[in-house]
Amino acid sequence: MSGFNVGTRLKQLRQSRDLSQRELAKRAGVTNSTISLIEQNSVSPSVSSLKKILDALPVSISEFFAGEELANEQVFYRADELTEIGDGNLSWRLVGARRPNRSMSLLYEHYPPGADTGEDMLEHAGEEGGVVVAGSIEISVNGDTQVLHQGDAYYFDSRLPHRFRNVGDEECVIVSANTPPSFAEGGATQHH
Amino acid sequence: MSGFNVGTRLKQLRQSRDLSQRELAKRAGVTNSTISLIEQNSVSPSVSSLKKILDALPVSISEFFAGEELANEQVFYRADELTEIGDGNLSWRLVGARRPNRSMSLLYEHYPPGADTGEDMLEHAGEEGGVVVAGSIEISVNGDTQVLHQGDAYYFDSRLPHRFRNVGDEECVIVSANTPPSFAEGGATQHH
DNA sequence: CATCCTTGTTGAACATCCTTGACAGTATGA
DNA sequence: TCATACTGTCAAGGATGTTCAACAAGGATG
Numbered sequence: 306m307s308g309f310n311v312g313t314r315l316k317q318l319r320q321s322r323d324l325s326q327r328e329l330a331k332r333a334g335v336t337n338s339t340i341s342l343i344e345q346n347s348v349s350p351s352v353s354s355l356k357k358i359l360d361a362l363p364v365s366i367s368e369f370f371a372g373e374e375l376a377n378e379q380v381f382y383r384a385d386e387l388t389e390i391g392d393g394n395l396s397w398r399l400v401g402a403r404r405p406n407r408s409m410s411l412l413y414e415h416y417p418p419g420a421d422t423g424e425d426m427l428e429h430a431g432e433e434g435g436v437v438v439a440g441s442i443e444i445s446v447n448g449d450t451q452v453l454h455q456g457d458a459y460y461f462d463s464r465l466p467h468r469f470r471n472v473g474d475e476e477c478v479i480v481s482a483n484t485p486p487s488f489a490e491g492g493a494t495q496h497h
Numbered sequence: 498m499s500g501f502n503v504g505t506r507l508k509q510l511r512q513s514r515d516l517s518q519r520e521l522a523k524r525a526g527v528t529n530s531t532i533s534l535i536e537q538n539s540v541s542p543s544v545s546s547l548k549k550i551l552d553a554l555p556v557s558i559s560e561f562f563a564g565e566e567l568a569n570e571q572v573f574y575r576a577d578e579l580t581e582i583g584d585g586n587l588s589w590r591l592v593g594a595r596r597p598n599r600s601m602s603l604l605y606e607h608y609p610p611g612a613d614t615g616e617d618m619l620e621h622a623g624e625e626g627g628v629v630v631a632g633s634i635e636i637s638v639n640g641d642t643q644v645l646h647q648g649d650a651y652y653f654d655s656r657l658p659h660r661f662r663n664v665g666d667e668e669c670v671i672v673s674a675n676t677p678p679s680f681a682e683g684g685a686t687q688h689h
Numbered sequence: 690c691a692t693c694c695t696t697g698t699t700g701a702a703c704a705t706c707c708t709t710g711a712c713a714g715t716a717t718g719a
Numbered sequence: 720t721c722a723t724a725c726t727g728t729c730a731a732g733g734a735t736g737t738t739c740a741a742c743a744a745g746g747a748t749g
Contacts, residue, residue, distance in 0.1 A: 311544055326727065336708055341728060348706055351736070352503055353541035367562035409601050409676050411626040411652060434603040436672045438630045460603060480628045482674030484601050518697065528738050533698060540736055543706075696745070705736065715726070 311355070312346035314369065318362055319344075332361035409484035416442060416471035416479070426466035434460035435481030441473045503547070504538035506561065510554055511536075524553035601676035608634060608663035608671070618658035626652035627673030633665045 319329050319340070326340040333340075334357055342348045343358075350358075352366075359369055414435070426445070441454045447465040452472065461467065463483065471477045511521050511532070518532040525532075526549055534540045535550075542550075544558075551561055606627070618637070628650045635644045639657040644664065653659065655675065663669045 325725080327725085337727080338709080338729080339707055342707080345728085349543045349545035351541045351543050351706065352547060354707075355544060365562070367559040370557070370559040370562065409624065409626070409674055411628065411650065411674060413628045413648070413650065432601065434601070434674070436603065436605045438670075438672065456605070458603065458605065478630075480630065480672030482601055482603060482626070484676060517695075519695085529697080530699080530739080531737055534737080537698085543736065546737075691749090693748080694746085697743095699740100699742080701739090703736105703738070705734105707732100707734070709732085710730095712729080713727095715724100717722100717724080719720100719722080 310346065311349065312344040315340070315358065316344040318364055318369075322362060329358065329361055333358040334361075409482050412479075412481045412483070414477075414479040414481055416440070416469065416477040418471055418474050418476065421470035422468050426468050427463070428466050429463050431463045431484050432461070433463050433481060433483040434458065435479045438478040438480055440471065440475045440477030442477045442479065443470045443472045444468070445470075502538065503541065504536045507532075507550065508536040510556055510561075514554060521550065521553055525550040526553075601674050604671075604673045604675070606669075606671040606673055608632070608661065608669040610663055610666050610668065613662035614660050618660050619655070620658050621655050623655045623676050624653070625655050625673060625675040626650065627671045630670040630672055632663065632667045632669030634669045634671065635662045635664045636660070637662075 319326070324332075325337075326344070327337040330337040330340050335354060339350070339354060340358065343350050343355075355369075356366060359366055412435075436458045437453045437455055439455055441452055443450060443452045444459055444467065445451075446459070446461045446467045453459060511518070516524075518536070519529040522529040522532050527546060531542070531546060532550065535542050535547075547561075548558060551558055604627075629645045629647055631647055633644055633646045635642060636651055636659065637643075638651070638653045638659045645651060
């Protein structure tokens with residue numbers, strides 16, 4: 306069952322946009338037969354063909370493939386069920402399992418006064434964003450440093466070097482989300 | 498530039514896991530030649546082959562393709578900069594632009610007492626999760642109904658029918674994240 | 690040094706994907 | 720009714736992806 310139903314997914318997307326196989330094919334630069342065969346799962350398209358087709362919808366490839374699996378998973382998490390991944394310095398509570406087959410990870414972060422994410426700037430794949438729920442925090446992204454207060458928010462590409470530090474004198478609470486899940490790997494070297 | 502560098506990306510992933518082409522090929526059930534050719538971008542693999550290979554890493558296909566574009570985007574958002582998308586009934590504040598080329602959307606949600614997401618159950622592609630920051634909320638997912646309080650959290654596949662309702666007598670505040678971005682499409686019909 | 694193992698690459702054969710061009714089914718209108 | 724235009728499907732062959740088997744380069748061992 307490695308196949309994943311590419312055909313059905315494509316058909317849904319095409320029909321939701323009210324396109325005929327021929328119309329989509331024309332925009333994508335392939336033939337209608339290609340679309341037909343793929344939709345019937347008669348062939349497993351090459352990535353290049355699929356990309357051409359998705360570009361014409363338009364739908365990103367990652368979007369196309371997002372949202373497989375995941376069912377019969379835990380939905381609700383009581384406050385004391387969140388997995389603690391703090392290191393004494395600061396407290397991060399992860400919503401859900403540590404190696405979830407999920408497209409993002411959700412964190413409930415608590416920074417005591419003076420806490421930070423370490424000396425080095427963090428850089429990793431994915432995107433992250435969050436909302437400051439209480440207190441204030443100093444965030445540096447790609448050389449730009451700002452202090453955010455309650456109700457403020459941030460969002461950036463995690464490949465940009467970044468760092469968090471609580472420069473206030475009260476605890477800072479942030480709810481944040483990262484994609485792809487940063488805490489998926491076993492290693493503890495990579496924070497945030 | 499429709500190609501996207503599949504080969505380089507695969508090579509990075511393989512090497513980061515300290516696998517040889519032959520070892521990965523063996524686990525994936527393909528030949529080392531296939532890996533070699535793909536990594537050199539000499540061919541654009543079929544989806545089925547690529548999936549076999551990624552399964553062996555393991556890396557999800559969507560993860561593999563995630564993280565293009567996005568740079569020079571706004572990073573920090575002051576509380577009053579969040580785009581309001583409430584409908585009088587409840588207040589949702591979106592972190593970032595309305596049609597971002599992003600892998601998730603981040604929301605600062607405020608449910609007054611009695612507010613809900615409407616009569617019908619919501620169902621859409623993607624995943625969503627959140628943390629209750631203040632107050633309490635009743636959430637139904639796939640027939641399972643729970644009341645979450647401050648510090649509690651949730652995470653589920655958005656294709657499962659779901660609904661939110663504030664059954665308490667104080668405002669409920671939630672920070673939530675959705676993927677893929679739910680508010681990407683222009684239509685206002687689809688909530689959450 | 691030779692030997693052995695591993696690495697990644699490549700040509701020829703084979704398997705699969707993709708296009709060409711035709712076909713049947715349905716709907717609209719003259 | 721006939722014509723036209725649209726829909727999706729399919730067989731045959733050309734184009735592309737994949738395998739098999741051989742090869743060269745590098746490291747380790749003796």
